[in-house]
Amino acid sequence: xxxxxxxxxxxxxxxxxxxxxxxxxxxxxxxxxxxxxxxxxxxxxxxxxxxxxxxxxxxxxxxxxxxxxxxxxxxxxxxxxxxxxxxxxxxxxxxxxxxxxxxxxxxxxxxxxxxxxxxxxxxxxxxxxxxxxxxxxxxxxxxxxxxxxxxxxxxxxxxxxxxxxxxxxxxxxxxxxxxxxxxxxxxxxxxxxxxxxxxxxxxxxxxxxxxxxxxxxxxxxxxxxxxxxxxxxxxxxxxxxxxxxxxxxxxxxxxxxxxxxxxxxxxxxxxxxxxxxxxxxxxxxxxxxxxxxxxxxxxxxxxxxxxxxxxxxxxxxxxxxxxxxxxxxxxxxxxxxxxxxxxxxxxxxxxxxxxxxxxxxxxxxxxxxxxxxxxxxxxxxxxxxxxxxxxxxxxxxxxxxxxxxxxxxxxxxxxxxxxxxxxxxxxxxxxxxxxxxxxxxxxxxxxxxxxxxxxxxxxxxxxxxxxxxxxxxxxxxxxxxxxxxxxxxxxxxxxxxxxxxxxxxxxxx
Numbered sequence: 001x002x003x004x005x006x007x008x009x010x011x012x013x014x015x016x017x018x019x020x021x022x023x024x025x026x027x028x029x030x031x032x033x034x035x036x037x038x039x040x041x042x043x044x045x046x047x048x049x050x051x052x053x054x055x056x057x058x059x060x061x062x063x064x065x066x067x068x069x070x071x072x073x074x075x076x077x078x079x080x081x082x083x084x085x086x087x088x089x090x091x092x093x094x095x096x097x098x099x100x101x102x103x104x105x106x107x108x109x110x111x112x113x114x115x116x117x118x119x120x121x122x123x124x125x126x127x128x129x130x131x132x133x134x135x136x137x138x139x140x141x142x143x144x145x146x147x148x149x150x151x152x153x154x155x156x157x158x159x160x161x162x163x164x165x166x167x168x169x170x171x172x173x174x175x176x177x178x179x180x181x182x183x184x185x186x187x188x189x190x191x192x193x194x195x196x197x198x199x200x201x202x203x204x205x206x207x208x209x210x211x212x213x214x215x216x217x218x219x220x221x222x223x224x225x226x227x228x229x230x231x232x233x234x235x236x237x238x239x240x241x242x243x244x245x246x247x248x249x250x251x252x253x254x255x256x257x258x259x260x261x262x263x264x265x266x267x268x269x270x271x272x273x274x275x276x277x278x279x280x281x282x283x284x285x286x287x288x289x290x291x292x293x294x295x296x297x298x299x300x301x302x303x304x305x306x307x308x309x310x311x312x313x314x315x316x317x318x319x320x321x322x323x324x325x326x327x328x329x330x331x332x333x334x335x336x337x338x339x340x341x342x343x344x345x346x347x348x349x350x351x352x353x354x355x356x357x358x359x360x361x362x363x364x365x366x367x368x369x370x371x372x373x374x375x376x377x378x379x380x381x382x383x384x385x386x387x388x389x390x391x392x393x394x395x396x397x398x399x400x401x402x403x404x405x406x407x408x409x410x411x412x413x414x415x416x417x418x419x420x421x422x423x424x425x426x427x428x429x430x431x432x433x434x435x436x437x438x439x440x441x442x443x444x445x446x447x448x449x450x451x452x453x454x455x456x457x458x459x460x461x462x463x464x465x466x467x468x469x470x471x472x473x474x475x476x477x478x479x480x481x482x483x484x485x486x487x488x489x490x491x492x493x494x495x496x497x498x499x500x501x502x503x504x505x506x507x508x509x
Contacts (some may be wrong), residue, residue: 011156016266018163020328023259025170026182027334034118035179040258041114042125043186045107046100050093050133061226062144064287064368065218070148071289075205081218083211086141088219093137100130111245112254121179128183132190139193142201149204154197161196162189226372242387246394246402253399256338259329260345260403267313268356283368296428299365299421303429306357307437308497311444312488314353319452320480321347323459323473330470345403352407355414362417374420382413436497443491451484 030036062085070078100107104126108114114122143155169185177184201208247253286294317324325343330336363375386409393401422429458476466472 007153007156011153011160015157015160015163018160018167019266020263022163022166022170023262024329024331024334025167027255027259027329027338028331029170029175030179031334035121037254038114038118038122039125039179039182040255041108041112041122042129042183044258045104045111045126046097046130046132047136049096049100049107050136061222061367061372062141063148064370065222066145066148069218079206080211081216082145082206083209084213084216084219085222086138086208087210087212088214089137089141090134093134097130097133100133101127104130113245125179125183128180129186131187135187135191135194139190139197142194142197145206146197146200146204151200151204154200158193158196161192165189165192242390242402242405246390247399253341256341256345257399257402260325260342260349261406263324263328263342263346264317264349264353265356267317267350268310268353268360283365287368287370295365295368296425299361300429300433302361302365303358304433304437306361307354307440308492310354310357311440312447312484314350315444315448316451316481316484317350317353318347319448319455320477321350323477326473327470327477330473341399344400348400348403349407351404352410355407355411358414359410359417362414362421365421366417371424374424375417378413378416378420381416382409385409385412439495439497440492443488443495443497446491447484447488450487451480454483455480 026039027036030039066078066081066085069081105119105123108119108122108126112119112122139158143158146152146155166182166185166189169182173181173185247257283295283298286298322340322343325339325346329342330339363379366372366375386405389405389408390402393405395401397404455476458479462472462475466475
């Protein structure tokens with residue numbers, strides 16, 4: 001598991017780096033005005049609609065049901081369920097794509113306040129990109145299947161392939177085919193996520209055949225889980241929709257919101273999504289085998305690791321948000337004012353980083369236990385909190401208030417899931433676990449104080465030595481990152497965090 005997690009982390013990190021390069025190329029090639037706003041909105045609408053309608057259900061409901069069938073009735077019966085499930089997902093995603101293409105102007109009107117040429121361009125790009133939903137549905141289905149069979153490496157690289165395809169478009173054809181060519185490339189890139197999994201699907205004996213017999217007890221069980229799961233996975237997509245709606249009133253604000261939000265979720269995703277994608281299938285298998293103690297241990301271990309990793313990242317990004325934004329986005333046609341806005345937004349988004357990571361673990365733990373109603377209720381409450389805060393804070397802090405509202409929503413959601421988990425499974429999270437996590441937070445605070453002091457010194461020193469803004473900020477980020485990592489490592493070791501001491505402890509002779 002450690003080796004697999006290491007490979008997944010490296011592959012995910014490389015994929016996210018390419019994703020950042022892809023996002024920064026949008027503004028570098030097309031600026032941060034009408035075209036980039038239109039593309040950012042158009043690319044978000046299909047993916048958010050997919051997430052809201054079926055996205056979260058695919059992995060969250062498929063994996064527990066598939067593993068339950070595999071454990072109790074065998075592989076042949078489980079593969080029959082695969083055919084029915086994939087057929088259902090294909091039908092639903094194709095219907096969404098068709099409706100999205102037909103009603104793309106209305107969807108843009110619903111989501112934004114764009115008018116005239118900006119509205120027309122956004123609707124055209126949205127219609128071009130809606131078929132992404134079909135390939136995304138197939139890709140997500142096969143990811144859940146491969147992970148259930150213990151294959152994690154191929155699912156870890158599919159985003160890397162699609163991001164690389166988009167970057168190649170910029171390099172080879174960006175000037176020639178423009179924004180419309182980029183929209184077509186997005187569809188091709190998402191189809192690659194599905195196509196590269198086919199050889200490994202066949203390796204595990206899957207022979208897909210259309211099966212429209214949806215009145216089946218296994219499909220019924222999946223659908224019963226799916227409804228509440230669907231609502232529980234709406235949090236992040238709806239946060240994005242709310243923020244985009246508010247930001248559409250300000251020129252270039254949608255681009256700034258999208259870029260900062262993606263950077264924020266990318267940082268969390270490299271670690272929390274790796275942990276959840278690795279642990280969730282194993283949790284489902286453990287629950288299917290009636291090993292509840294094993295499921296509890298896996299959940300607690302995942303929570304501890306998320307706090308250990310995400311806490312220092314959260315503190316670091318709050319402090320270094322401006323130089324990070326400058327390094328990633330301050331080139332090409334991007335205006336310095338937009339880069340600065342992205343940096344401030346990233347600071348406020350980062351407040352919710354730990355909440356987002358914990359919620360990813362806790363919600364998947366509930367799903368593996370076939371309890372989808374608890375995270376659904378908590379998600380609804382957190383969404384209400386987010387919308388209310390967005391309305392209030394937007395009038396006080398403009399778009400920065402939207403980022404802070406989203407962060408607060410993530411924190412509320414994680415806190416509610418934590419409270420429900422500890423009440424349902426008393427004694428699962430022991431006092432020693434809570435004490436260790438508090439020590440991790442203390443170590444992150446110590447690191448933050450050191451990085452904050454060093455950042456001011458390093459910025460002044462670099463300004464007198466390095467003229468190029470991007471190189472100067474790379475140097476500052478590197479110095480602060482290495483120093484912060486050293487301080488955090490020393491702090492967690494001195495404070496006696498078990499995970500760290502287990503890693504560096506020498507085996508007995």
